[in-house]
Amino acid sequence: MTGQRRRNVLRGVAVLLSAGVALGLSACSSGSSSSSSGGTSGGLPKQIKVVAVEPQTGPAAFAGLAALKGYDVAINEINTSKYLGDSTIVLDKKDTAGSAQTAASEVSSAVADKNTTAIFGSVSSNEAVAQSPIAQKTKVPIIFTQAGSQGVVIGGYTFRCTPPMATYYTKMTDFTKPKGYKTVGVVYAAWSPTLNEIATKTLSSMGLNVVASVGTQQTTQDFSAPISQVLAKKPDVVSILLVGASNPTAMKQLRQAGYAGPVLGNSGASAGNLKPAGADGAGMVWAVDYSALNKSPSSEKFIAEYQKKFPGETPLNYAAEGYDAAWWLARALKDGNGAAHDVVQQNLAKVASTGFTGAMGDLKFEGNDLRLPGVLIQWDGTKEVLLPST
């Protein structure tokens, strides 16, 4: 072997060894402690391990990170109040990085760990539909928030602590009917199962005639052409059903195209996503399951707990959903007095059958799926405003 070739081989070996050490270290650091158990037959273990697999980076990170905050607040409250006696919940957070493959892989790792009691699944429908069958098949309870599409709550071990958007979006009739809107033109993210359903089914079920409907792809960044298509049909009102940064872009381009009226949006425009649109964002209205502007006693209690941990911050609906999901699990653990998967699953279903009061109010369930009437929010250009209910 020549000197240069030997150096190249040694260099390659060094790179492989470094990569191997790095992988080994990261695997060790994410390893679970041995004192928790997801499979004990009776009594709660000292540490109850729950894995949260959420997008902490990527397009849905704004919702995933907020959900994690909700879990943190609830678990902190559960542990410090000794709600589960001497047992504490330990939350292990994993990032899906906005990838369904990564989301599935992380859930696979979680279910393979016998110490995992339950899983909090992804807020993103695309990721959740990949995670759900894994948890169901391996009979590990998984609780989702958001993720409102079909194919998420698919069996006895899958639960959702967010009502599907289609079940509360009809609250928008409180806004559209008094204004006498008969026709609507919609630009929507066709790649999102949730928004696809709202655009293609829910709007027309609200008594609106959809005169123009343009689906956009995930790669679409310029909405001028879809907006022109919709405005050409002169609808009474325009609906923009997009995710994240697409909302301020579409609102700006809608106003530049000459449309000045209200816009029927969705909660994907929340979390300050409309701020870059400035004054052009004003007038978007959407239905949401929870708003911190709601001054009910349960909401105020949640906000107070939230602000103990995150001073000066107003919780988003994603945080409230995460909070209630964690308390749902805590109730099931306490009622069943066990962390075995089947015990937790049975008691999650039992708690759902009776309902409970959480941050989002009096929670009622249809099977394993939450139902709430919803509230209406309007963006005034600088902040969200709660619209009165009729």
Place this chain on the structure above:
Amino acid sequence: MGQDLVNAISLGSIYLLFALGMSLAWGSIGILNFAHGSIFMFSAYVAYLILGHVRLGIFAVLAIGAAVGAAMSVAIEVLAFEPILRRAKDHRTAEMQILIAGIGIASIPLAIAQKQTKSNPFGLSDSSFQVHTYAFAGIRITNVQIIVVVAAIVLGGGIAWWLHTSRNGLALRSIGVDSEVSSMMGVDRRRLALLTMLIAGALAGLSGILLTYQLGAITPESGDSLILKAFAAIILGGVGSIIGVVVGSYVLAIAETIVLTQTSGLWVDAVSFGLILVVLLFKTEGLFGHKEVRRT
């Protein structure tokens, strides 16, 4: 119809501004830089951060974008692409390695921006530049769209003219024909490669700023989705032809707009890229590419 044409030209100008830098580097010095999207995004992100502290007009913001893009591009060339070129046994081997390296490097500014913004959208609304809309004959166009179209045409035409008439442009084209022979003729490949990457990076930064003004907001992931469009425009127009990338960008945008107006928006990518496939089946070198292996 008129509004659709305005939208198509505006969209094509966006594609052109983004693709111009990629095409220049690929067509002359053989570097297909997949970090171009990250440079585009990060230039706008830096401008957004600066605007959080000081209110600036559009030209100052454009200068910031161009400077950041140029600096990033030159740094990538010096720290990554040059070492790969030195070690590779030939240019063909280096091309694949550079492609993979670009994808890897792109993830660094992406991760930084994602962490800082939590993938929330960011814009340049703190700038003193205001977007105005003009309406005439039933057509609406904004001042940003006018700037984007003018910038795309001027820069596209300017770069094509520079490559064909200036001393450095001719030297760059000679590298594209035969790097070894051009070195023997006294062409300093390294200096010209740095100059090319500087210009390509500046173009990425400029397009990042203009697109952010046009769209109102972008996210850290925005650059990635434009890479595929730029790649398609370059292949359609012909690798190595600046006129080709100009035509390719507008053809792609017009095709997308026609599909959108005639069908559902879901068919845009399928039909647009299908059209490119059809063109390539009959003219493999693209619309303006040359049959023999010549880059410029």
